[in-house]
Amino acid sequence: MSELVGAAIFGQSGGPTSVINASAAGVIQEALKQSCITKVYGAAHGIKGILDEMFYDMSQEDPKELDLLKTTPSSALGSVRYKLKSAEEDETDYKRLVEVFKKYNIKYFFYNGGNDSMDTCNKVSKYMQKVGYECRVMGVPKTIDNDLYGTDHCPGFASAAKYIATSTMEVYHDARVYDTGMITVLEVMGRNAGWLTASAALAAYKGNGPDLIYLPEIPFSMEQFLEDTNKVYKETGKVIIAVSEGCRDAKGTYVAEMGANLAKDSFGHAQLGGTASILANIVKEKIAKKVRGIEFSLLQRAAAHVASLTDVNEAYLAGQMAVKYAIEGKTDYMVAFEREAGPVYKCNIKLLNLTDVANTEKKIPREWINKEGNGLNKEFIDYALPLIQGESCPPLEDGLPRFAKLKKVLATK
Amino acid sequence: MSELVGAAIFGQSGGPTSVINASAAGVIQEALKQSCITKVYGAAHGIKGILDEMFYDMSQEDPKELDLLKTTPSSALGSVRYKLKSAEEDETDYKRLVEVFKKYNIKYFFYNGGNDSMDTCNKVSKYMQKVGYECRVMGVPKTIDNDLYGTDHCPGFASAAKYIATSTMEVYHDARVYDTGMITVLEVMGRNAGWLTASAALAAYKGNGPDLIYLPEIPFSMEQFLEDTNKVYKETGKVIIAVSEGCRDAKGTYVAEMGANLAKDSFGHAQLGGTASILANIVKEKIAKKVRGIEFSLLQRAAAHVASLTDVNEAYLAGQMAVKYAIEGKTDYMVAFEREAGPVYKCNIKLLNLTDVANTEKKIPREWINKEGNGLNKEFIDYALPLIQGESCPPLEDGLPRFAKLKKVLATK
Structure with a gap:
């Protein structure tokens, strides 16, 4: 796969979590390191910020503040609950996206969210392919609801x-x-x-x-x-x-x-x-x-002060790996987790087709719930307990968390 | 002052806090060390446990579990909202208390609570004095409401x-x-x-x-x-x-x-x-x-996982000092805090007459509240900020707090 040179844009979407900003840190810090990525933009309020040409130049941020994103709850760039219509129904938004992507030479699109966000990601990816605009699209999972299909669990x-x-x-x-x-x-x-x-x-x-x-x-x-x-x-x-x-x-x-x-x-x-x-x-x-x-x-969904370190690290890794895979040439995937069998918890990164992930909900298997339907069996404990291990401990100042303060310098139009 | 030999009883009263058990640890651990204290009892549900002869022999507890009380929220011995009538109105409860104190040779009474509890403590103290039963009575302050009179602030x-x-x-x-x-x-x-x-x-x-x-x-x-x-x-x-x-x-x-x-x-x-x-x-x-x-x-009032270490330490100290002062011969007091003037936070222990403390409420001074009555001035920040410093960090097990598990062995009647 040949090197693709251009700008990257990252957006946060859906309800916030304690660790969605850890994924943001993973994407942004990794993207800033890559020589083939010429600019790193953070979209204000997800897809809406792209449509409105409202995005921040992440290279303007203090690296220390970007690092604090790992332990800062909620969506630092702003989130959105904007549902893209299908391109068949209404092409307006898609045409606008291509226009913006071309204007800023955006070649990498990273989108962080749950079911609906992966649907957005999938639609954008398919449209770009259809119109022949070369752009690598990667979804980064996020949802406290843990209901994304195909991944062992979801950051948050x-x-x-x-x-x-x-x-x-x-x-x-x-x-x-x-x-x-x-x-x-x-x-x-x-x-x-x-x-x-x-x-x-x-x-x-x-x-x-x-x-x-x-x-x-x-x-x-x-x-x-x-x-x-x-x-x-x-x-x-x-x-x-x-x-x-x-x-x-x-x-x-x-x-x-x-x-x-x-x-x-x-x-x-x-x-x-x-x-x-x-x-x-x-x-x-x-x-x-x-x-x-x-x-x-x-x-x-905001209690970063008692976040799981496992979760924070995995959320960061998911963002980081989305960038690495995209650089390698992968596109049209969501980063996911696969747990190794065995007594010691270990999760590996895998990739899922966006089409498979979008709009499918994962629920708790019936056999993990007790017969009476009013309690959980040991299977659930074995599943969930390893995920909450470790304490993320946000840095403190005056005995209170010191959350990231971004400058949010708008990209020049 | 001559040495007073006998048993000690400790009770928790009123609404629980994150650190009332730290005061319990202070009282119990200090009392267990004292040779003139022959037995250390923990009353089940405060004054009610004494009236009902329901109290635990604290020497039966595992020292490690007593130590864990420092970081265990809520009232481990059980609390109560039982208001003693005045002795003039009805002497029944008081006579019963004297009976129980005599039966178990209780010579030290430590009571941990807020306004109403200090009123109970005061009434018991005055009655014991009136009937000539020698017993040293000390109140240990506790309330998230912070409204106890005469002390800089209240544990909790x-x-x-x-x-x-x-x-x-x-x-x-x-x-x-x-x-x-x-x-x-x-x-x-x-x-x-x-x-x-x-x-x-x-x-x-x-x-x-x-x-x-x-x-x-x-x-x-x-x-x-x-x-x-x-x-x-x-x-x-x-x-x-x-x-x-x-x-x-x-x-x-x-x-x-x-x-x-x-x-x-x-x-x-x-x-x-x-x-x-x-x-x-x-x-x-x-x-x-x-x-x-x-x-x-x-x-x-239960979030021990994010408790202030300053608070935990002071709550422990208040309990410990109540015992030390009682051994020294002090009675009829509540342990209180006095802040030293100056830029560095330092609080010293002082004693307040129970009569002065009971039933008096301390509110926020008007001048600490802004003119509009919808915000706080810097005076409040200067007052409160030093109190929340330090993290108590309860020991964890499987990524979750390991709270104290008491055996609660009832004292033999």
């Missing part, structure tokens, strides 16, 4: 899992200080796949975790939920429940939507709120007086 | 403050990834004093914090709140607001209570929920489409 998941397991252990201690009954409902992110909610099982594995775990993979039954909860409450007086925001019944009605109807029955008015608060209110009415609903909310 | 506050400042910085990054407007409302604990909510200002001091901070010290005006929020939103499109759960208007109506009435006006039904969700809903209706309410909930 493990750090969120470590936060959730740690916080659940702490809440476990807090929730049993009084000699009165108490039910705690923890709400975890994950609309369709339960990987993150399942990670509360790691706390249970350490003896300080939830009694019951409800995942979107298993149709939610309010009757079963109340029966399960009541059973544990009668036995121990303390119940900790981890529940996914994506839990829904067999008809597809989310728990968060059920609240309105259920509450109307008993109080005569609708209840607003998330899954945890809805369930907490129902449990309070039916089972126990002392109930608390806790939403991990944005904290779970 | 700084670790919660460090968690809140760190999490606020992380949410700050998360809340500005999209190029659309966004308002985030963070709800912090503290019913009457705003110390904890104010600690979000530490994040602002580091450049990643809230635009607006509302404390219980300043009467809450919904009109002013909406005006402030709208102003920042119009200027920057991103607003982060920290609000105390204790915010209430000039008439004493809590924001959480206002929700019902305000919501009824516009939606025709009552809204349930905490301060953050009420304010988020109002802001959504009046100012911006994208709004998120986040409650730090129990996480803020």
